[in-house]
Amino acid sequence: MSSSAATKTSDVLIIGAGPAGIFCALGLIAQGDTRHITLVEKGLPIEKRSCPKLKTNVCVYCQPCRITTGFSGAGAFSDGKLSLSTDVGGDLPELIGHDLAQKTLERCDQIYLDFGADPHVEGVENPEAVADIRRRAIRAGLKLVDAPIRHLGTEKAQELYGAIQNKLAESGVDLLFEHNCDDLIVEDGHCLGAYISGREGSFEIRATHTVVATGRRGAAWLDELCERHGIAHESGPMDMGVRVEVRNEVMDDVNNVLYESKLVGYPNPFRDKVRTFCQNPGGFVSQENYDHDLAVVNGHSYKEKKSPNTNLAVLATQHFQAPFNRPIAYSQQVGQLVNMLGEGHILVQRFGDILDGKRTWPDELSRSNVVPTLPDAQAGDITSAMPYRTMTNIVEFIKAVDMVVPGFASNETLLYAPELKFYSNRIVMDENLDTNIEGLFCLGDSSGWTRGLMMSSVMGLLAGERIAEHS
Numbered sequence: 001m002s003s004s005a006a007t008k009t010s011d012v013l014i015i016g017a018g019p020a021g022i023f024c025a026l027g028l029i030a031q032g033d034t035r036h037i038t039l040v041e042k043g044l045p046i047e048k049r050s051c052p053k054l055k056t057n058v059c060v061y062c063q064p065c066r067i068t069t070g071f072s073g074a075g076a077f078s079d080g081k082l083s084l085s086t087d088v089g090g091d092l093p094e095l096i097g098h099d100l101a102q103k104t105l106e107r108c109d110q111i112y113l114d115f116g117a118d119p120h121v122e123g124v125e126n127p128e129a130v131a132d133i134r135r136r137a138i139r140a141g142l143k144l145v146d147a148p149i150r151h152l153g154t155e156k157a158q159e160l161y162g163a164i165q166n167k168l169a170e171s172g173v174d175l176l177f178e179h180n181c182d183d184l185i186v187e188d189g190h191c192l193g194a195y196i197s198g199r200e201g202s203f204e205i206r207a208t209h210t211v212v213a214t215g216r217r218g219a220a221w222l223d224e225l226c227e228r229h230g231i232a233h234e235s236g237p238m239d240m241g242v243r244v245e246v247r248n249e250v251m252d253d254v255n256n257v258l259y260e261s262k263l264v265g266y267p268n269p270f271r272d273k274v275r276t277f278c279q280n281p282g283g284f285v286s287q288e289n290y291d292h293d294l295a296v297v298n299g300h301s302y303k304e305k306k307s308p309n310t311n312l313a314v315l316a317t318q319h320f321q322a323p324f325n326r327p328i329a330y331s332q333q334v335g336q337l338v339n340m341l342g343e344g345h346i347l348v349q350r351f352g353d354i355l356d357g358k359r360t361w362p363d364e365l366s367r368s369n370v371v372p373t374l375p376d377a378q379a380g381d382i383t384s385a386m387p388y389r390t391m392t393n394i395v396e397f398i399k400a401v402d403m404v405v406p407g408f409a410s411n412e413t414l415l416y417a418p419e420l421k422f423y424s425n426r427i428v429m430d431e432n433l434d435t436n437i438e439g440l441f442c443l444g445d446s447s448g449w450t451r452g453l454m455m456s457s458v459m460g461l462l463a464g465e466r467i468a469e470h471s
Contacts, residue, residue, distance in 0.1 A: 006203040010174065011035030012467060013193055013207035015181045017043075018073025019453050020444025020460035021213035022164055023108065027464020029171045038174040038205060040196055042217075043069030045177050046162045053287075058376045059345075065289035067298070068217045071177070072161035073456075074288065074298075080152030080160075081260060081278070081301075082454045084109060084121065088147045088262060089455030090423075090445075096431050101458060108457040109150065115163045118156070118303075122149040122259035129257040133404065137263060140403035145262040153303030184210065184440070186229040191440035209467050213443040213460060217290065219422035220328045222446045232428035232436040236448050238327035239421040240334060240390050241274075241315035242382065243285055243297040244398070245414040247370055250407040251310040255281040260312075263404065267396035270389055273317040274397040282306030285374040285416055287346050294335050297346045297374070297416040307373050313419050316393040327424035335418040337385035342378035347418075349382045352411025354395065359384075368412045382417040423448050433463050441467070 012028060014021045017039055025037055042064055043049065049070040052060045068074040086093045086101045093101035113119060123130070123146055130146050137144040152160060169175055179198040184191055185206070193206040212222060226233040254261045260279040267274060283301035290296060299311040320327055338347050349360045350368070359381035365372060383391050394415075402409035426448030429435050435442055441463050444456040 006201070008203055008205050010038035010205055010207045012037045012209045012211065013205050014039045014211040014213060015194060016073070016213040016215060016218060016444070016446070017041035017071045017175075018213060018215040018444055019456040020215070020450070020463075021211065022072070022161075022168070023111075023457040023460030024211050024213065024443060024464040024467075025168055025173055026111065026164070027461040028468050029168075029173075031465055031468035033468040036174070037172070038176065038207070039168065040176045040179045040181055040194070040205070041069075041071060042180055043071070043177065045175070046071040046158055046165050049158070059287050059289070059295070061289055061293060067286065068288045068290065071165050072157065073215045074217055080157030080453070082109065082112060082117070082150040082152065083147045083452060084150060084454070085147035086455075087145055089452045090450040092449045092455050092459055095429070095449060096462065104458045104462055105454060108454060108461055112150070112160065115167075116160045117150055117152055120150075122151055123257070124148050126257050129253075133254060133257060133261065136404045140265075140400045142263045142265040142400055142404060145264060146258055147260075147262060149260050151259065151301070151303070153301065155305075156303045184212075184225055184229060186437060186440075189436070190438045209439055209441065209470075211441045211443060211463060212446065214446045215456075216422045216445045219425060219446045219448075220291065220332065222427075222442065223328050223425040226425065226427070229437065231440070231442070233448075234426050234428060235320060235325040235327055236424045236426040237317045237319050238331055238424040239315040239317050240331055241313055241394055241419045243299055243311055243313050243416040243419045244408075245285055245309050245311040245370060245373065245416065246408060246410070248282060248308055248310050250410070251281065251405060254405055255310060263401060265397050265400050267393055267400060270393060272389070272393050274393050275315055275317070276401070277313040277315050279310065279312040281310045283309070283311050283373070285311050285372065285377070287374065290422075292336075293344065294332060295339050295344060295346055296335060297419050309370060309373055311373070314394050314397060315419065315421065316390045316397075318389070328422055331420045331422065331424070334385065334387065335420050338382065338418040341380050341385050345376055345378040346374060346416050347380045347382050347385075348372055348374070348377040348414055348416045349380060350411060351398065351409060351413040351415060354383060354391075354415065370412050370414050372414060374416065377416060382415060386417060421451070423451060433459070433466060
């Protein structure tokens with residue numbers, strides 16, 4: 001970056017307007033911090049975030065993707081589920097302590113309620129039915145994690161985060177949308193700000209405190225910065241899998257009792273951890289686009305609009321050993337192979353066809369009880385691109401889940417790929433969230449410590465309050 005670029009100043013620079021960045025700003029404001037805050041976001045403000053696919057029925061490959069970027073980040077825009085338990089959402093409690101994590105989670109939950117979240121909590125009304133599901137899970141060799149859920153819904157989440165966006169603007173936060181962070185300014189072990197570019201050109205923002213909170217969307221970018229600037233990090237576990245879609249009738253018992261069931265298993269022969277994630281009753285399978293036109297599958301669920309299907313992720317966790325330490329790049333390569341088979345589209349395959357060792361054909365999908373909610377998904381053969389170990393883990397896990405949810409492993413169950421979670425690069429930090437670079441905080445899913453909306457919010461709020469203490 002040229003030293004002749006224009007220079008601006010800010011007391012606190014936040015890069016990324018997902019939950020971690022947003023709650024960092026809210027934490028500063030709530031402490032009465034009067035310093036200047038600048039929040040830089042690659043995407044659009046909340047009121048302009050609308051996926052063209054709702055009208056076109058096909059992905060038009062927005063740059064950047066309006067589902068993964070913009071105010072509130074990817075998770076809030078796509079679904080908006082708040083897990084009200086520290087048992088899910090990453091490893092932040094191990095870093096800061098479980099008591100502090102739980103207390104901060106409760107404070108974050110109240111903030112969400114204050115901005116209009118639905119007070120109803122899913123999964124706490126029928127303990128006898130939960131116990132029955134748990135018994136079935138135990139018989140199948142699985143563990144049920146029954147975390148209470150506050151479901152915002154895709155459309156309601158936009159309203160809620162719109163109110164938060166207005167609050168930040170009214171509080172004097174400088175919101176820079178459609179701006180990229182090209183690099184950090186790091187000198188002699190100190191972060192002094194960042195190089196920013198937008199429609200008006202390139203410039204520097206010099207800041208006392210710089211916060212990187214770029215979410216899963218920015219995890220690979222942050223990985224590059226770690227190597228460039230000596231930000232201490234370590235390779236964490238990699239999650240890779242598929243998005244499963246079945247009829248609502250198959251999932252009714254679980255949907256009605258828990259809304260989102262989290263099942264964990266360690267199937268033979270590899271004994272790797274496999275889990276369900278992001279369950280969407282009456283939901284819709286969706287496509288997200290990352291850098292280099294990488295198409296990744298995800299799922300939405302709305303408060304009002306419903307489909308006849310339920311979708312959820314099945315993710316297999318793998319820990320790579322030395323000398324390999326590039327799990328994000330590995331995931332991207334696998335995703336690109338799957339995309340290649342689908343000519344840039346998400347691949348979909350029937351579970352029965354996987355067991356039979358054949359690809360799925362479009363006319364076979366048209367005869368199925370399960371009508372794909374991602375209409376432009378390409379019928380094909382996922383197993384031709386996904387690693388053998390990952391597919392074996394997924395197949396054996398789906399068979400085990402069938403003992404808990406009869407019909408889950410039916411021949412017509414749909415599997416979409418690739419489902420990739422880019423948070424395997426973990427930033428080394430202490431319990432105060434300090435990194436080895438003075439003045440630099442790394443928060444949320446891109447830091448590798450959180451997975452999901454609520455724990456990202458928790459990490460952001462704590463960081464904002466920490467920064468406020470150093471006014």
